C-alpha cells in the first residue's frame with residue numbers, strides 16, 4: 001500500500017513534478033532507431049514524460065530531437081520539411097538544426113538580430129541498441145550514455161520492439177516485476193501436470209539492493225528433487241531483465257536468451273514498452289524469423305498490431321478478444337498472447353492505480369522494494385544527488401538467468417558463472 005501522496009509522487013512524470021525530475025536524470029528511450037529511417041526522411045512524433053517532441057534524422061544521418069512546436073508562433077514542427085541538415089517550420093520558414101540553433105529566418109530582414117537569439121528546445125540523443133535515447137534533465141547532471149549488455153551486443157544478437165500500453169508506467173512495471181502472476185495469468189494449460197507453471201504457485205523470493213536497483217531470485221519447487229530458479233535484475237528507473245529457459249512455453253524458448261522490457265512513460269496515463277532480447281552468447285544470434293515467432297507467442301507479432309501503429313489489435317476496446325470457452329477449459333484468462341494477458345490486467349486497473357486501496361502479500365516483495373527505491377531516488381534528486389542506477393558502471397556487467405537445479409543445491413553457487421555479462 002502507498003499513501004495517496006506517495007502514489008502521486010511516484011506516478012506523475014510531467015516537467016517540474018518530483019517523479020518527472022527523477023526520470024529527467026536518466027537516459028530514456030525516445031523511439032526506435034528504425035523509426036527515423038534514412039537521412040532527411042519525414043520527422044516522427046515523440047511524446048515522452050508528458051512533453052511533445054519531434055525526432056528526425058538529418059542529412060548527415062545524425063539523429064535529432066527537438067520541441068514539437070516552433071518557437072516563433074508555436075506551429076507544429078511535425079509538418080516541417082527535413083532538409084539540408086535541419087528541420088524547417090513550414091509556417092514562415094524558420095529552420096533549426098539538431099542543436100536547436102536557428103540557421104535560417106527568411107521571413108525577417110537579412111540582418112535581423114533575432115536569428116542569433118532564437119533557439120528551439122533541443123535534447124541530446126544517442127543511438128544505441130536499436131533505440132534513440134535522450135536525456136531531458138539539466139545538462140550539468142547528464143550521466144554517461146546507457147551501457148547494457150544488450151546495447152553492446154552486435155545487432156545480429158539482439159532484437160528490440162515497442163508496444164503501446166494504455167496505463168501509467170508504474171502498474172505496467174509492477175506487472176513485469178511480479179513473478180507470482182505467471183502461474184495464473186500466463187498459464188496456458190492449467191490442467192497439464194507437465195506445465196512448469198503448475199508446479200509451485202507461491203514462489204519464495206529473495207531480494208538484494210544494489211547500486212543499480214536490485215536483483216531478485218524466485219525459487220519454485222519442481223517435484224521432490226529439483227527447483228526452478230529465476231534470477232532477475234531490476235535496473236532503475238524502469239528496466240527489467242529475465243533469463244529464458246528451454247523447459248517452459250513449448251518450443252518458444254528453444255533459443256537461449258535474456259530478455260526484458262523498459263517501461264517508458266509517454267505521460268501520466270500511458271506508456272511505451274520497449275521489448276528487448278539478447279542471444280545467450282556469441283554463438284546464439286537471434287534471427288528475425290525466430291524473433292517473429294517469439295513475438296507472436298507473446299501476443300505482439302507483426303499480425304497483432306493495428307497496421308502502422310504500436311497498438312495491439314486485442315485491446316481494451318474489444319476486451320482483448322477474451323474467449324470464455326478457452327477460459328473454462330484451458331487457461332485462467334481466456335486471453336491469447338502472453339503480453340496481451342498482462343495488458344488486459346494492467347490496463348483494466350484504470351489509467352493510474354489508487355495504491356492506497358490495495359492489500360499486499362509476501363509475493364509482492366519485489367514490487368514493494370521497487371517502489372521504495374523509486375521514492376528514495378525522488379528524494380535523492382530533490383536533495384541534489386545522483387539517483388541510483390544513473391551510473392552505467394553499476395549495471396554494465398549484470399545478467400539475468402533461469403535454471404532448474406537439484407533441490408539441495410545452493411543456487412548462488414550454481415548460477416555464479418551465468419549472472420555476469422558475456423558481451
Ligand code: FES
Pocket residue numbers: 070071072073074075089090091092093094
Ligand atoms: S511558426 Fe514556425 S516559422 Fe512561424
Ligand SMILES: [Fe+2]
Pocket residue numbers: 175176181182185186338342
Ligand atoms: Fe506478465
